[in-house]
Amino acid sequence: MCQANVLFEAFEEARLRAPHMECHTLAALLDCSEGEIQAARLGRGVxxxxxxxxxxxxxxxxxxxxxxxxxxxxxxxxxxxxxxxxxxxxxxxxxxxxxxxxxxxxxxxxxxxxxxxxxxxxxxxxxxxxxxxxxxxxxxxxxxxxxxxxxxxxxxxxxxxLRRPDFTHRIDIANVCTRGHRPALLKAWRAMQGPDDFSRLLSRHHLRRVEANRAVAGHFSTSVAPERFIMALAGACRRTQPTRASLIHAGGAHHHRACFRHFHQGRRGILSLESEHLTLSLDSSALHEVWQVMRPGHAGLDTSLEAFDSSGEMMLALDLTETD
CATH class of the missing domain: 3.40.1570.10 (HemS/ChuS/ChuX like domains)
Structure with a gap:
């Protein structure tokens, strides 16, 4: 409870002195999670x-x-x-x-x-x-x-x-596809027919998305410069056909296809892309690794451009399958 009171006081102080500060920014400054900040507000607005x-x-x-x-x-x-x-x-x-x-x-x-x-x-x-x-x-x-x-x-x-959550700390464990396992991974990759097959492939080989992309480099993936991803975001506004943007994490996947109209590069490297019903934002300073990836799908090969941060977490993906 003592820690919760400290976080609540920090939240109130931030809201008073910097009302435009977002919760995830405050969490990063306090070296805690957003969930811990919200849990500290239980009964006081939450x-x-x-x-x-x-x-x-x-x-x-x-x-x-x-x-x-x-x-x-x-x-x-x-x-x-x-x-x-x-x-x-x-x-x-x-x-x-x-x-x-x-x-x-x-x-x-x-x-x-x-x-x-x-x-x-x-x-x-x-x-x-x-x-x-x-x-x-x-x-x-x-x-x-x-x-x-x-x-x-x-x-x-x-x-x-007023149920108080009991959050735990996360331990990241990186895996690498060994040379001996690579042929089996490539065989399973070729046999894929959709997103469900890819999820099962990652689970079976105990790989994260970025690790799988690295393992099939030269066959189904190509490493590209982070600047290429920024150019693709800006270029989405010039496309006459809708672009599908995807955000995928452990809790699921969010896909939305739209014709984008506005691209903005703000302070501190924050990029935003907007359409009538869709907005995406990305911290370009966190871009560390970008892969152009091909995966077999129901209608042939699907191609996407996928961005990752320095910890290997996926940031955003753009579908490159459709062409004008």
Whole structure:
């Protein structure tokens, strides 16, 4: 509780002195997770939700128009949803919207969900917000209510509780595909027919995405300069056909296809790309490794450009399969 009080006081001080500072920036300064900061606010603007992940997902259509944000430490993909189709069970959920949005959620990764009022952007007004965290205190998804009067938000308040999460620390273990295992990996790669096959390949060979890309270099992947990824982001605004952007982490995948209209390079290397219903942002200073990757799919080879940070975590991917 002592640590929680310290974090709460730091949050209040930051909100007073730097109201535009985002929570993930404060967490980095305090060397803690965003989940720990939000947990320190329990009963003081933040409540836990006593709902299963599946039940919560099935309530999303009752929340009206929402902004769904999927995050990694150095990138974010934000989609505005008015109506959507949801399929869910106890372990998986999929959300689709007019064939432009496709999200696959791994519900067992949802360790803690809290309800609060937050700003979708530093200059926006506060709106109801759901935040989903994994057991390491990392935020997986944020869902902002753009129509706070929707009945679902009042319903959620009935499930508000003060259950305190018990986050744990994460230990990163890097794996390498040895020379002896490489032929089997290449054979499995050639036999893939879709994203599910790729997920099973990574699990079977105990590899992260970046490690698999490195292992098939010269066959199905090519290392490219980080500047190439920045050029691809800027070039998306000049395409006449929609570009699919993807953000993939341990909690699932967020894909959205759109025709981008604005590319902006802000201070401290923050890049943003915007369309009518989609915004992506990326910290270009964290770009460390970029791969152009080909994977067999239902309609032939799918090609993507994938960016990773220095720890090997995927930041963002752009689909290069479609051409003008």
């Amino acid at each position: 409540h836990s939700l006593a709902l299963t992940a599946c039940d919560l997902v099935m309530m999303l259509p009752q929340l009206g128009q929402v902004q769904m944000v999927t995050r990694t430490p150095h990138a974010a993909l934000s989609s505005q949803l008015e109506t959507c189709r949801i399929d869910a069970d106890q372990h998986h959920a999929s959300i689709r919207d007019h064939q432009a949005l496709a999200m696959q959620l791994l519900l067992p990764c949802w360790y803690w969900v809290c309800l609060s009022h937050e700003r979708p952007t530093p200059t926006a007004r506060e709106v109801p917000c759901l935040q989903v965290f994994d057991r390491f205190g990392r935020v997986l998804h944020q869902l902002y209510g753009l129509t706070p009067e929707a009945p679902g938000w009042n319903m959620l308040e009935y499930f508000a509780a």
